[in-house]
Amino acid sequence: MKRDLSIETKSLRRLFKGIPGKGDVVALDQVDLEVHDDEIFGLLGPNGAGKTTLIKILCTLLLPTEGQALIKGMDVVKRASQIRRIINLVSGGETPGYGILSVKENLWFFSQLYGLPRDFAKDRISKLVDQLELQDYLNTRMSKLSTGYKQRLNLARGFVNDPAVLFLDEPTLGLDVLSARHLRTLVKDWIRTGGKTVLLTTHYMAEADQMCDRVGIINRGKVLACDTPQRLKTKVTGGATWKIEITPSLSELESVKSIPGVIGLSTTDNIETGVTTLKLVLEEESIMSDLLSKIRENGSKVLNLGKSEPTLEDVYISLVGTGME
Amino acid sequence: MMLPKATPREELLTNLRAAYARMWVRLRGSNREVTGLVAEIGLPILTIGAYVILYRAIGLPPTAGAAVIIGGAMIAFWTNVLWNMSSQWFWERESGNLEMYLVAPVSRMSVLLGMAMGGSVNTSIRALGIVLLGIFVFQVPFQLADPLSVGLVFVLTLVALYTMGMLFASIFMLYGREAWNTASLLQEPVYFLSGAYFPRIYAPVVPFALQAAGSLIPMTIGLDAIRRLAINGEGVAAVWPHILALIACTLILFPLARRALNYMESLGKKEGRLTLRWQ
Numbered sequence: 158m159k160r161d162l163s164i165e166t167k168s169l170r171r172l173f174k175g176i177p178g179k180g181d182v183v184a185l186d187q188v189d190l191e192v193h194d195d196e197i198f199g200l201l202g203p204n205g206a207g208k209t210t211l212i213k214i215l216c217t218l219l220l221p222t223e224g225q226a227l228i229k230g231m232d233v234v235k236r237a238s239q240i241r242r243i244i245n246l247v248s249g250g251e252t253p254g255y256g257i258l259s260v261k262e263n264l265w266f267f268s269q270l271y272g273l274p275r276d277f278a279k280d281r282i283s284k285l286v287d288q289l290e291l292q293d294y295l296n297t298r299m300s301k302l303s304t305g306y307k308q309r310l311n312l313a314r315g316f317v318n319d320p321a322v323l324f325l326d327e328p329t330l331g332l333d334v335l336s337a338r339h340l341r342t343l344v345k346d347w348i349r350t351g352g353k354t355v356l357l358t359t360h361y362m363a364e365a366d367q368m369c370d371r372v373g374i375i376n377r378g379k380v381l382a383c384d385t386p387q388r389l390k391t392k393v394t395g396g397a398t399w400k401i402e403i404t405p406s407l408s409e410l411e412s413v414k415s416i417p418g419v420i421g422l423s424t425t426d427n428i429e430t431g432v433t434t435l436k437l438v439l440e441e442e443s444i445m446s447d448l449l450s451k452i453r454e455n456g457s458k459v460l461n462l463g464k465s466e467p468t469l470e471d472v473y474i475s476l477v478g479t480g481m482e
Numbered sequence: 483m484m485l486p487k488a489t490p491r492e493e494l495l496t497n498l499r500a501a502y503a504r505m506w507v508r509l510r511g512s513n514r515e516v517t518g519l520v521a522e523i524g525l526p527i528l529t530i531g532a533y534v535i536l537y538r539a540i541g542l543p544p545t546a547g548a549a550v551i552i553g554g555a556m557i558a559f560w561t562n563v564l565w566n567m568s569s570q571w572f573w574e575r576e577s578g579n580l581e582m583y584l585v586a587p588v589s590r591m592s593v594l595l596g597m598a599m600g601g602s603v604n605t606s607i608r609a610l611g612i613v614l615l616g617i618f619v620f621q622v623p624f625q626l627a628d629p630l631s632v633g634l635v636f637v638l639t640l641v642a643l644y645t646m647g648m649l650f651a652s653i654f655m656l657y658g659r660e661a662w663n664t665a666s667l668l669q670e671p672v673y674f675l676s677g678a679y680f681p682r683i684y685a686p687v688v689p690f691a692l693q694a695a696g697s698l699i700p701m702t703i704g705l706d707a708i709r710r711l712a713i714n715g716e717g718v719a720a721v722w723p724h725i726l727a728l729i730a731c732t733l734i735l736f737p738l739a740r741r742a743l744n745y746m747e748s749l750g751k752k753e754g755r756l757t758l759r760w761q
Contacts, residue, residue: 173754213754216585220751239487241587253578257511269503270586272496314582 199369249330256300421474504596551616553678639704
């Protein structure tokens, strides 16, 4: 059965003119995207890829330069006020609200921006406070909350109008592991209530893999791939994915990247052990010998080497060329 | 799939709730901390008191003190308009709240209305403090022949003044840090031009051009009218031109504020400046 579209963009383009030091910047370039009802759609991309620009256009905060963006079939430029009734936005690392007001007061304030009647708002806030485990902080001033609890409050604010489409812009940024997990569970439970859609941007591959029904990978304003995480893994990483542990770190990373047949490479340094982990996506296994020679030429010693199951990170590396870091 | 549009009644209710909520935030926020209250009410009284003592010391008639008391009470509203309305969008943007206002289905004017209502109630408390100081501590003479007219002029002045605040807020919407400087630039000159701190006896020595420039600000008009009514004991007949001028100010400034707000919002969305921080 074909599901209705919640979000749709057609040849969407956004140009920022006269950015100091950069000139004109194309933040989005001919973006075509379709997100359905009851779907959690993830948008992955490095900083400056265009993720936030896309979200801002969809949230009616920014005008597109060309093309069209629709929420539930309504044009974001022509029907902005109608769209605003059914959407909400939560940005990680942001703490909108008033520090001098308590959690309860802040939530009440934001509920009024959506015109919720007093008793209805009270019930909604009470439920959200329970779901986000904010009961003990109900009368605490926002300025006195920890980062994690501020983010919980921010998320509760995002749910306050029970939006049909929720935009989550890196919602787990700065959260501890437990809070992040709690938040993910909450969003997944919420989407199961039906008729909801989430567009999520994140830097955390595991988060996207775990939460999203489909994922779009965006870089330099272009959507490079878009599918379920599983299909992306099989489609994009047709080659081989390898994990190599070396020490010390590579002195000339570019010399390894430039070996013909290396599709993508990401590195993670463990400062304590001095071990660097290379994640590689290769066209074929035969180039491994060239690769190992190059590592040795760099003065590094291979500690461990093994083939790995493709992950969303490998997909990302093979499409973007580098890791998120 | 198109969703039904909100009815005009639903839209009105949403906007009224938003305005009330924003007013409530201002009232609650300003009055929660004792230091804020002392700074808001106690400190201005010292400045005004100094003027009253000075005028008394140089032998001016007691009505000069009364004029300063009224001037000090009214100037509080101008300060509130500048710092808590005009440059408010700048702070709202820095804290991430502007983004939330823009994503919500409410008119920006209702948010500004809420700020105006909250600000005027708060500042009225400060103004009342100043007037009470004048009456009970300095015993300045007031001569109220027509209290209703004083009330009418006061309300009309506030409406016109806060409508001007809405216009400034709209213009300041895309401002970065310059909002701070612009507010400062508008503060002291208006204190001077409006004659808030000196009695009218000296008005003739102020050049006509400066007096005319001062009259463009609703507060100057309202201040003059209230002084006539509350110090000289004149009746409403003496302040008709003032009343008409204040009504005209509101009628001109309100649509201007609305247009400016829409224009600046649309410009901000086009240029991507509405959600930029720490410019």
